[in-house]
Amino acid sequence: MNPLHLSSQLCFPFYAISKEIIKRYRPLLAPLNLTYPQYLVMLVLWEKDFVTLKSIGERLQLDSGTLTPLVNKLISTGYIEKTRNPEDERQLVIKLTESGQQLQQQAKxxxxxxxxxxxxxxxxxxxxxxxxxxxxxxxxxxxxxx
Amino acid sequence: MNPLHLSSQLCFPFYAISKEIIKRYRPLLAPLNLTYPQYLVMLVLWEKDFVTLKSIGERLQLDSGTLTPLVNKLISTGYIEKTRNPEDERQLVIKLTESGQQLQQQAKxxxxxxxxxxxxxxxxxxxxxxxxxxxxxxxxxxxxxx
DNA sequence: TAAAATTAAATTGTGCACAACTTAAATATA
DNA sequence: TATATTTAAGTTGTGCACAATTTAATTTTA
Known part of the structure; x- marks a missing residue:
């Protein structure tokens, strides 16, 4: 059992299975106009609306470099809106639109x-x-x- | 147990753990001038040299759109070379350079x-x-x- | 054997993922 | 209370990942 063989690695099945599962989500999410990472953000918001970008990032293990463009995409699709917290203008508060709320029914x-x-x-x-x-x-x- | 909650999904821990594992590879691979997907290609080649791009793709579940630039990167780093199979000029045959073979010692x-x-x-x-x-x-x- | 179909790479375009850095707001501290 | 530090987003740049298309070589088949 050579530890440098692909078949010895724990990492590889994780990498491969993770990609395979996301691949199987794709045709289910396409009719909702969502990619898999966008779907994860929507899941977080359906659990609890009006949350900061930072808290979404902590939940999904994603930084602002990933989330900022992703959130902008969801805004242009019409599922979410962003405002600033008036008590701390650094914080971006994300909330669902009517359309984003209704999407939950389809996503069920x-x-x-x-x-x-x-x-x-x-x-x-x-x-x-x-x-x-x-x-x-x-x-x-x-x-x-x- | 709401099936639409993030914590109910099988997909999410796969996605999160896979990213976490790759993150822990990063500092170990950086001294070898390899990213994680590049390391996977090298693992395949250390098992068996002189293989086609197609067969690497089948093994790693990656298509030419991903592998072509990745392989070009490994060539510019100096670890591999590409030739064409003279019996079927469509096929790209990948082989390790001296440097790519020596890298295996460090990778062990x-x-x-x-x-x-x-x-x-x-x-x-x-x-x-x-x-x-x-x-x-x-x-x-x-x-x-x- | 000439035309059609298939195959292997390459190309193009979109969307993450993340490191490194910048900007602006809030908090801590000298 | 000015100055320094910390924090939250945003920006920039690199590198996958993959769908869709193109190009060129090979194989099939009419």
């Missing part, structure tokens, strides 16, 4: 469709999910359960 | 350093690896063990 079908296209049953899904949450804790990846 | 330290910075013991590493390989099979992600 996506989780079920995804488990379908991944071809995993409920038990498998839960087992993988648990293992990943555990590893996320170990690696201290924020936005998770610990 | 990386797997051990990575397990160290990930903070996983051998048992944990093996357990996660097994589960990922299993999922890769289920999702029919090529380049894996099935």
């Amino acid at each position: 079908e996506i989780p079920a469709k995804i488990t379908e296209v991944l071809g995993l049953d409920e038990e498998e899904y839960a087992r993988y999910k648990e293992m990943l949450d555990e590893l996320a804790c170990k690696l201290e990846v924020k936005g998770g359960k610990c | 330290e990386i797997p051990a350093k990575i397990t160290e910075v990930l903070g996983l013991d051998e048992e944990e590493y093996a357990r996660y690896k097994e589960m990922l390989d299993e999922l890769a099979c289920k999702l029919e992600v090529k380049g894996g063990k099935c």
Whole structure:
């Protein structure tokens, strides 16, 4: 077992599976005019509206260099708006538009469709999910359960 | 348990952990003048030299739009060379330079350093690896063990 | 064997991802 | 309370990732 072989790496299946899962999201998200990272931002906002760019970034592990253009895209698509916090003008406060709120109804079908296209049953899904949450804790990846 | 919550998604920990792992590779690969995707290409070539661009792409699940500029970067760094297969001029054959072969010696330290910075013991590493390989099979992600 | 279909790379364009830096606002401290 | 420090976004530049298209070589088939 050569540790320099691709098949010995833990990193590679993560990289490959992550890309594969995002690929399977693409046709489901395209009708909503969303990319996968944009969908993540919408998930955060559907959980809690009126949040700062900074807090979205902490949740998704993305910096302003990624989020600023991404948020501008979502604004031009019409799903969100940005204002400044009057008590701290540095902070950008993101809120859903009417259209962004309504989109949640369409998006509700996506989780079920995804488990379908991944071809995993409920038990498998839960087992993988648990293992990943555990590893996320170990690696201290924020936005998770610990 | 709202299925539209970020914390319910299988995709997100994959996305976040994958980015986190790549982030931890970065300082280890920087002294070798490699990015993570470039390191993956080198891993493939250290396993088997003189392979086509197409076969590298199949192994890593990357298309020519990604690989062509990446390979050109590795050429300008001096680790690989490209020639055409004289029996089929469409095919690009990639081979390691002297420098690219020597790099393997330095790279041999990386797997051990990575397990160290990930903070996983051998048992944990093996357990996660097994589960990922299993999922890769289920999702029919090529380049894996099935 | 000439035309059609297929294949391998390359090209073009969009959208992340992130490092490094800049700008402006708020807070801390001398 | 001026000055220094910190903080939140924004900007710039590099490097993937991938869809869609183009180009050129090879193979198929009419």
